[in-house]
Amino acid sequence: MIWHKNWKLEYSVALLIVLGLILYFLPLSFENTRQANFISKWNEIYNKADYMFQVINAHITDKTSENFENASDPQEREKLLLELVKPYLRINTEKTVSKHYKPKYMNGARVYKGQIYYFDDLFFTEHNMIVGIKDLPSYETKKPAFIMMFDINGIIPPNTWGKDIFGINIFDNGRREPFGQGLSMGELKQDCSKSGTGISCSYYYKIGGGFTE
Numbered sequence: 001m002i003w004h005k006n007w008k009l010e011y012s013v014a015l016l017i018v019l020g021l022i023l024y025f026l027p028l029s030f031e032n033t034r035q036a037n038f039i040s041k042w043n044e045i046y047n048k049a050d051y052m053f054q055v056i057n058a059h060i061t062d063k064t065s066e067n068f069e070n071a072s073d074p075q076e077r078e079k080l081l082l083e084l085v086k087p088y089l090r091i092n093t094e095k096t097v098s099k100h101y102k103p104k105y106m107n108g109a110r111v112y113k114g115q116i117y118y119f120d121d122l123f124f125t126e127h128n129m130i131v132g133i134k135d136l137p138s139y140e141t142k143k144p145a146f147i148m149m150f151d152i153n154g155i156i157p158p159n160t161w162g163k164d165i166f167g168i169n170i171f172d173n174g175r176r177e178p179f180g181q182g183l184s185m186g187e188l189k190q191d192c193s194k195s196g197t198g199i200s201c202s203y204y205y206k207i208g209g210g211f212t213e
Helices: 002-058 062-070 074-089 185-191
Strands: 091-096 122-125 130-135 146-151 165-170 176-178
Touching (some): 002 074, 002 146, 002 165, 062 074, 074 146
Antiparallel strands (some): 091 122, 122 130, 130 146, 165 176
16 A cells, blocks of 8 residues: 555645745734734824824913923933823833833834933833933924824833834924924835834834834
């Protein structure tokens, strides 16, 4: 019954190949699904933040504007903005993020203290999302006055810009925009890749850019 043995052998080889392909593609499929969920969540968060600033701008008082203008340093301005957004994002200022939290760029490089996208103070929301606020002192109206970051799933990895970390620019006139807005499509695609920082993914995904490209 040689033909029977050959059939069993061929069947076993084919089964092993199929199992190998499943094991090879399964992690890729899982990663793609997870990234798609991150992007969907980021769109929700951005829309919520955009609405939040619309409400804040509509109810801003002269006293509040004066407090920002008279703030003595970046830390004081950050605290003022934190107090404005805290009720909307349900930020818990009593619980700060551990120093062991180490964000990185999409290309794998660490985000170090002193870099523009390093945030000294990070806070948890009630759903354990991490939020950071940073003042960017500037006398140029075209440049943002603040930046904000959102780590969608908190301390859970990957803690990477363009994967689960995104951000927005906030201007003195109340205008806000996701990081990367204003760049060309070529620049966005390059930065939102394994060889880039991932910072510009915040805007790239908003306009329908694909994470597999």
